[in-house]
Each structure stands twice: as structure tokens, then as C-alpha cells.
Amino acid sequence: MLDPAKAGHVAPDPANADLAGAVLTVDLAALCDNWRAMRAASGAAECSAVVKANAYGTGQGPAVTALRAAGCRTFFVAHPHEAFLAKAAAPDATIYVLNGLPPGAARRLAAAGVQPVLGSLHELAEWRREAGDAPAALHIDTGMERLGLTAREAGEAAAQGAGPLSLVMSHFVASEEPDNPLNDRQITRFTELSALFPGTRRSLANSSGIWLPQAPHFDLTRPGYGLYGGNPAPHVRPARPNPMRPVVRLEARILQLRDIAPDDTVGYNASWRANGERRVATLSVGYADGIFRSASVGNTGAPQTRTPPHMGGAALVAGVLCPFAGKISMDLLAVDVTGVPRDAARAGDMVTLIGDALNVDAVAARWGTIGYEVLTSLGQRHARHYVGTA
Numbered sequence: 001m002l003d004p005a006k007a008g009h010v011a012p013d014p015a016n017a018d019l020a021g022a023v024l025t026v027d028l029a030a031l032c033d034n035w036r037a038m039r040a041a042s043g044a045a046e047c048s049a050v051v052k053a054n055a056y057g058t059g060q061g062p063a064v065t066a067l068r069a070a071g072c073r074t075f076f077v078a079h080p081h082e083a084f085l086a087k088a089a090a091p092d093a094t095i096y097v098l099n100g101l102p103p104g105a106a107r108r109l110a111a112a113g114v115q116p117v118l119g120s121l122h123e124l125a126e127w128r129r130e131a132g133d134a135p136a137a138l139h140i141d142t143g144m145e146r147l148g149l150t151a152r153e154a155g156e157a158a159a160q161g162a163g164p165l166s167l168v169m170s171h172f173v174a175s176e177e178p179d180n181p182l183n184d185r186q187i188t189r190f191t192e193l194s195a196l197f198p199g200t201r202r203s204l205a206n207s208s209g210i211w212l213p214q215a216p217h218f219d220l221t222r223p224g225y226g227l228y229g230g231n232p233a234p235h236v237r238p239a240r241p242n243p244m245r246p247v248v249r250l251e252a253r254i255l256q257l258r259d260i261a262p263d264d265t266v267g268y269n270a271s272w273r274a275n276g277e278r279r280v281a282t283l284s285v286g287y288a289d290g291i292f293r294s295a296s297v298g299n300t301g302a303p304q305t306r307t308p309p310h311m312g313g314a315a316l317v318a319g320v321l322c323p324f325a326g327k328i329s330m331d332l333l334a335v336d337v338t339g340v341p342r343d344a345a346r347a348g349d350m351v352t353l354i355g356d357a358l359n360v361d362a363v364a365a366r367w368g369t370i371g372y373e374v375l376t377s378l379g380q381r382h383a384r385h386y387v388g389t390a
């Protein structure tokens with residue numbers, strides 16, 4: 001389960017891991033600590049784990065195995081095939097498929113003991129027709145307008161009898177914004193609509209929802225992002241440090257160092273020009289490894305570099321924050337290491353792209369996206385090291 005090569009990725013096999021251009025280290029002990037912190041913050045509610053999208057890029061098999069050992073017994077994924085993998089890693093766990101019931105999937109899900117989160121009356125009817133009294137979750141929309149029954153449809157389902165439901169749930173639109181009035185509106189709607197299904201367990205909160213002052217924990221919470229180190233409460237005032245431990249560290253190798261003469265340019269389209277004597281390190285990762293090309297840093301006005309207001313990417317080289325220089329290539333990227341003492345950065349050294357001050361939220365801000373996208377874009381050809389246990 002821990003061998004990424006067997007997961008069908010292009011990661012190097014363990015014997016050749018030292019030859020990879022970059023090393024992705026996933027701290028499973030931190031993952032489990034974050035889950036325990038989420039569980040503690042969830043009050044009396046059960047705390048599940050959302051492991052969709054390959055556990056936010058960190059590796060679903062290792063994540064489910066570790067979280068199960070830590071005591072997690074309910075997992076959410078997006079697709080049936082992700083659910084089958086999760087069930088194999090945690091046979092005694094309850095596995096929910098958030099994206100609902102694809103046509104023709106009911107019997108396979110029921111046979112595997114996997115539960116869809118039914119998101120429409122059509123899916124509910126198909127599930128009951130094909131899976132009989134097998135339990136499922138029901139998704140009620142409270143404002144996202146994406147998946148889930150409308151208030152009227154929820155009333156219809158309740159009136160005609162929805163069959164055995166293990167869970168009724170909804171999803172927040174803006175729970176990372178504690179002052180957004182949508183939160184109260186959704187909590188009220190969910191309280192009213194879930195009452196149509198008395199005795200059924202209820203779930204509303206994602207990572208940020210767990211930390212809202214209203215504590216909308218109901219019976220089950222559904223953290224994802226925070227488990228992987230993202231800050232679940234980025235906008236609380238007064239600001240406080242991220243309560244989660246970092247889980248992901250990405251380090252890339254320096255292939256070469258070059259002294260750049262004034263006015264020489266670096267990389268495709270000459271988008272970065274040395275404004276004096278500069279020293280540049282070429283790293284062995286690029287946009288094919290999940291380093292967004294839109295994180296390129298230019299200073300010549302060439303297009304597609306650093307769309308304001310985001311700053312563009314940076315690396316920590318011997319502890320010094322060094323901005324990217326020029327367009328990110330497919331397999332390579334250049335970093336301006338002029339500020340690093342000459343003997344502190346050598347060919348072969350590893351530099352940090354995600355880790356320490358460059359935590360996932362900070363990286364996302366620099367790259368002009370959110371930490372969720374940074375994580376789920378983590379490259380497939382890094383050497384992957386899993387450290388720590390539950």
C-alpha cells in the first residue's frame with residue numbers, strides 16, 4: 001500500500017528514488033494529529049476524514065491506512081472507484097461517495113458495502129430500485145446550488161419515504177469566512193430541512209465549518225483540507241496561528257548554478273532580465289510536477305508571468321526565501337539565489353518549495369490559487385516518502 005509505483009503513478013521505484021528530481025515527504029503522524037485536533041474541535045460529533053482526489057494529492061492508500069489506525073471510521077471520497085480503494089484499505093469503515101450515484105452503479109456500490117450521497121430525487125429512486133433497503137446518505141442543498149435536493153424535493157422525499165438513510169448532509173458555501181451571513185442562513189436551513197428525516201444522523205461542517213463560532217457540528221464532521229495541513233480558520237480575528245501541523249514537504253534538487261551578467265535574460269521568452277550581477281539556480285522540477293506555470297516571475301513585461309496581484313513562486317534555499325526567475329519550464333525552473341551565500345547553495349543540494357515558511361497557504365497565495373489546488377496538483381513523478389504512523 002505504501003509503494004507509490006504500484007499505484008500506477010510515474011514515481012520512481014524505491015531503488016531509484018534517489019535519482020528523482022524532487023522528493024515529496026508526507027508526514028502521516030502529522031496527518032493523524034490533525035485528525036485528532038479536528039476530532040477534539042468537533043465536540044461530541046464523530047469526526048470523519050475526506051480523502052477524495054487521492055487524499056488531496058498526498059496518497060489515498062497511506063492516508064486511509066494511517067487514519068484508520070488513528071481511529072477514523074468514516075471516510076468520504078468523490079467517486080466510486082475511490083470508494084472501492086478506501087474500502088480495501090479500511091474494510092470496517094463506512095465509505096461515502098460525495099458525487100452521488102452514477103447511472104448503473106447502484107448494484108456495484110451496494111455489493112461493495114459503499115454508500116452514495118444521493119444528490120437528487122432521480123438518484124434516490126434509482127438507489128431504492130436497484131439497492132433495495134441498503135443505507136445511503138442524502139444530500140440537501142442549502143445554498144450551493146450544485147448537488148443535493150431542493151427544499152421542495154426534500155419535502156417530497158420525506159413524504160413518500162426515503163428508505164433507510166444513514167446520514168443527511170449539506171455543504172457550506174463560505175465557511176472559511178466566519179463573518180459571512182451565509183453561514184447562519186445555511187445552518188438554519190439545514191436544521192429545518194434535516195428535521196424532515198427524524199432520527200437520521202446529520203452532517204454539515206467541512207474543515208472550516210468545524211472552527212466556526214456557531215459550532216455546527218451536528219452528528220458527524222467532514223474535514224478534508226485541514227487534515228493535510230491547510231489552515232481551517234484563515235480569517236478569524238484576531239489572527240491566530242494555523243492549528244494544524246504541516247503534512248507535506250516538497251524539496252527539489254539544484255541541477256546547476258549560473259552567474260548571470262547584467263541585462264542577460266533567463267528562460268523562455270526572455271521574461272526575466274538580470275538587473276545587475278545575479279546568481280540563478282536551476283531546479284529539477286517544472287510545471288509538469290504541479291508547479292503552476294502561472295507562478296512564473298517576470299520583470300520584462302512578457303505575457304503570462306505573475307498576473308498581479310499574486311507575487312509569483314519562491315523557494316527556500318539554505319533558509320533564504322528566493323523568488324523564481326523567468327518562465328517555469330515543463331521540467332525545470334530557475335530561482336534567483338543571489339541572496340544566498342555562495343558556498344551555501346551547491347549543485348545537488350535540495351531546496352524547499354513547500355515546507356517551513358512556505359506552507360501550503362503561503363504557497364497558494366504566491367501562486368495565485370488556494371492550497372486545495374496546490375495539494376491536489378502535487379506531481380506524480382516525485383520520489384514519495386511516507387514518514388510517521390498513527
Ligand SMILES: *Cc1c(COP(=O)(O)O)cnc(C)c1O
Pocket residue numbers: 050052098170171205206207208222223224225226
Ligand atoms: C471536499 C468536501 C469536504 C471537505 O472540505 P474541506 O474544506 O477540504 O475540509 C466536505 N464536504 C464535502 C461535500 C466536500 O465536497
